[in-house]
Amino acid sequence: MLAIDMNGHIAAGTSTNGMTHKVPGRVGDSPLPGSGCYADDLVGGAVATGDGDVMMRFLPAYQAVESMRQGASPTQATExxxxxxxxxxxxxxxxxxxxxxxxxxxxxCTGFSSFHYCVRTKSNPMTSVISVKCK
Incomplete structure (x- = not known):
């Protein structure tokens, strides 16, 4: 989840898919800054889902925000x-x-046929479902 409040503060949050395959004592990607989510009020924010063990190595949410800091669009940054x-x-x-x-x-996205996410803005208070074709 990503949110921008009326003062321009950005929040990013994620959750895990549960305990089904969790090894006792393992910390997943969700609570690790930059892996499952990352936000910077000066730039923007990003959230990630997927293979957490791989994502912990690459910090994709952080990488996306840093790419936007360098001028990339959100789509370019996520790609x-x-x-x-x-x-x-x-x-x-x-x-x-x-x-x-x-x-x-x-x-x-990659590895799926498509990925869906929702967007709601101040100018469009109706939630829109966006679909992205994956690589």
Whole structure:
């Protein structure tokens, strides 16, 4: 989840898919800054889903925000973060959603046929479901 409040503060949050396959004592990617989510009020935020053990190595949410800091669009930034992972793990499955501090949203995914996410803005209070075709 990504949110921008009326003062321009950005929040990013994630949750885990549960305890089904969790090894006792293992910390997943969700609570690790930059892996499952990352936000910077000066730039924007990003959230990730997918193979947490791989994502912990690459911090894709952080990478997406840093790419936006360098001028990339949210879509370009999410694609770049996933491409960094795919160079090392070609069969990786995951997705990223990013938002700029100005509310521009983009996403990318790999390993699925498509990925869906929702967007609601002040100017469009009706929630829109966006579908992205994956690599």
């Amino acid at each position: 770049d973060a996933l491409n960094r992972i795919l160079k090392h793990f070609p069969s990786f499955s995951g997705a990223l959603v990013a938002v700029t501090k100005d509310g521009l949203v983009g996403a990318a």
